[in-house]
Amino acid sequence: MALRLRRYILYAGLLITALGALLSLTTRRTDIPALIEGDTGGDIGLLKLATDMPGEYMTFGDSGDFKLKSVRAEVQVEGKPYAIRMFPPKRTKRGWARIEDIGFSLRLKLNGSAETLALKVLPPGREDKFISGGKEFSVSLEPEKEIPKGSIKGKVYNLRLPLFKVKADGKEAVLKKGEPVSLGKDKLLYEGSPLWVRVAFVKDPGLLLVYLGIGLLALSPVAFLRFK
Amino acid sequence: MTPFFLLIFSALKTAALFLTAYGFLSGGQRRAFAFTALAAGVLGAGIGLLPDLSGGLSDAQRDSLQKAFFAFSSLFLALGIISPSKWFGNGILRRGTLCLLGVSLTLFPLMSLTYSFKGAVVFGGAYLGGVAALFLIAGGVFALWQAFKRLNPGRVFTPDGLLVSLASLNLLLPLPEGFSHLRFVTTAEGAIARYLAEVVDSAVALMLLPEHEFIITPAQKVAGFLKGPEVSLTLTALLILLPPLIVAMRAMLKPEPDTAPQGVAAQKRKKLSAFRADVLLRAAPVIAVLVLNYAVLHTANLSASPVYDPEPVPLISEGGELKIPLDGGARPPARGYEPPRPALPSLKKFSAGIGGSKVVILVMMRPDGEVVACLDACEICPPEGYGQKGNVLICKYCNTPIPLITLGRPGGCNPIPLKSELRGDYLVIKTDELISASKEAGKNFGQWH
Numbered sequence: 001m002a003l004r005l006r007r008y009i010l011y012a013g014l015l016i017t018a019l020g021a022l023l024s025l026t027t028r029r030t031d032i033p034a035l036i037e038g039d040t041g042g043d044i045g046l047l048k049l050a051t052d053m054p055g056e057y058m059t060f061g062d063s064g065d066f067k068l069k070s071v072r073a074e075v076q077v078e079g080k081p082y083a084i085r086m087f088p089p090k091r092t093k094r095g096w097a098r099i100e101d102i103g104f105s106l107r108l109k110l111n112g113s114a115e116t117l118a119l120k121v122l123p124p125g126r127e128d129k130f131i132s133g134g135k136e137f138s139v140s141l142e143p144e145k146e147i148p149k150g151s152i153k154g155k156v157y158n159l160r161l162p163l164f165k166v167k168a169d170g171k172e173a174v175l176k177k178g179e180p181v182s183l184g185k186d187k188l189l190y191e192g193s194p195l196w197v198r199v200a201f202v203k204d205p206g207l208l209l210v211y212l213g214i215g216l217l218a219l220s221p222v223a224f225l226r227f228k
Numbered sequence: 229m230t231p232f233f234l235l236i237f238s239a240l241k242t243a244a245l246f247l248t249a250y251g252f253l254s255g256g257q258r259r260a261f262a263f264t265a266l267a268a269g270v271l272g273a274g275i276g277l278l279p280d281l282s283g284g285l286s287d288a289q290r291d292s293l294q295k296a297f298f299a300f301s302s303l304f305l306a307l308g309i310i311s312p313s314k315w316f317g318n319g320i321l322r323r324g325t326l327c328l329l330g331v332s333l334t335l336f337p338l339m340s341l342t343y344s345f346k347g348a349v350v351f352g353g354a355y356l357g358g359v360a361a362l363f364l365i366a367g368g369v370f371a372l373w374q375a376f377k378r379l380n381p382g383r384v385f386t387p388d389g390l391l392v393s394l395a396s397l398n399l400l401l402p403l404p405e406g407f408s409h410l411r412f413v414t415t416a417e418g419a420i421a422r423y424l425a426e427v428v429d430s431a432v433a434l435m436l437l438p439e440h441e442f443i444i445t446p447a448q449k450v451a452g453f454l455k456g457p458e459v460s461l462t463l464t465a466l467l468i469l470l471p472p473l474i475v476a477m478r479a480m481l482k483p484e485p486d487t488a489p490q491g492v493a494a495q496k497r498k499k500l501s502a503f504r505a506d507v508l509l510r511a512a513p514v515i516a517v518l519v520l521n522y523a524v525l526h527t528a529n530l531s532a533s534p535v536y537d538p539e540p541v542p543l544i545s546e547g548g549e550l551k552i553p554l555d556g557g558a559r560p561p562a563r564g565y566e567p568p569r570p571a572l573p574s575l576k577k578f579s580a581g582i583g584g585s586k587v588v589i590l591v592m593m594r595p596d597g598e599v600v601a602c603l604d605a606c607e608i609c610p611p612e613g614y615g616q617k618g619n620v621l622i623c624k625y626c627n628t629p630i631p632l633i634t635l636g637r638p639g640g641c642n643p644i645p646l647k648s649e650l651r652g653d654y655l656v657i658k659t660d661e662l663i664s665a666s667k668e669a670g671k672n673f674g675q676w677h
Contacts, residue, residue, distance in 0.1 A: 068444070069445075086438035086443055087437060087445055087447050089436045123441070123442055
């Protein structure tokens, strides 16, 4: 009986995982909207975002070790709030939800017209691009100060109130919150930099089966040893 | 190894493996094996001489050949452990196995031999060397043939031992020049790593596990570990070492014969002694192959990730101080080969003469940006120094990995820290500090040389 049981656990795990995977592959639908902190106008909104992002981040030379361990978003889906993390996914009215990505957005007035850009400028040092009025702009985080250390320079980034460097047509300017700057003929005003998250909403009837199957497979060696 | 030496070695290896299998088999099995092996050998030699290959093999051709060769030979590693006796005897399945064995032993080796020979003689213009190599190969094959006529492989091999030994030797011994890049260990490790990466990526996507560049979760750490070199190397080691190990254990754990019918104690002892000698004789070649496989695995692993150990740059004390330039100055290692330099931060070594002895200092930037200087020795091991392997320092005496972030901390196998001062682009160490630290280190192991 015990021998049969341990065999059944293994076979059931394999079968259920295979069924779940097949179902997932054929029926999964994914929607990944970018939500900006405080933006609660539509069906989906981001009420609150909590991360362990440091207030200051320092790099030396080309090396850096930017890591986040926890990101927790309070997301409102069709009027109901959910606390969502990277893992495990949370069941919501729009399907399984989990955080996919995080970054700084840039609320900007460019020649008088307001724009909100969800930028991928993290980890600090990375450059992102956007196009406005047919012109391409490059944006990156700008260090607040530089500390020379021997032949190497340490760069300190303020991540509470970041500075941005914008480049276009071979010219560049550093954006400070509330201070208008000129970049060639363009006038820019940096109004804020709330965080954004991309939340993946996944409709997948096979996901629970996959978890169940993997759980049984993980259990089968235990059962093998227990009933030997 | 020179091209001709490898060529001769490879030819004689093929002949020896063929003769071993030929000598082991008998009757119809021998005919089936020999016919297939010779036919595959002629075919392989023909492919090697094809004009298409004269301009060098394309990446796709190399890849296909590599896969075919390794697949064939791996098959016999697997067959060796599946069944000891099922694959020998009569019947379609058993004849089929012998045919495959013949193909595996001759098709790819003869193709690589003729291809390399053509490259060296026809395109390389080494006619004299080619003729000499041919004579040596012919003489070697004749000598092997004469030797194998007197030997009885059936005495020392079990069927599974034969399969595993032939497959291992065919797979792991070097191939002729032009094919010497085909190394089973590195190829298998790469293939396993790619396969694992695909499986883990599929599981990550299927189970909605997080995968992010800088948001690190435990699930991502597990997935990263499974895709890492440690797991693929472990699986490669199992693939190479398990078959001979299982076959050797099977041979050695064979139950002793029943000696009850023998009434006289001396006869019992004689029977048991003969049995034990037979077991040892049959296990010996597989154990030898196991040792060889381990050596090949170890060598491949070492060459894949060598320890970076730069030659120390000599310093001269000025005004009681040693000024170490932070912009490098480290020389490449003087060992005849150039291992890849690890990504920054990298280890730098300097030497200074203290009281007639040479003291070696290592300087490194920790991951937190602090530049630290230490003696190239610790408090507990003989002062053989450290090398860098990726993101750790390795004590060359006890092989202990030292995380870079712990540099500058005293104790254990950590390098003995030295007080230093950052002055512009130089790290300055007082000579007195170096003398007292090296005296302290010398208490345990005498003076340095």
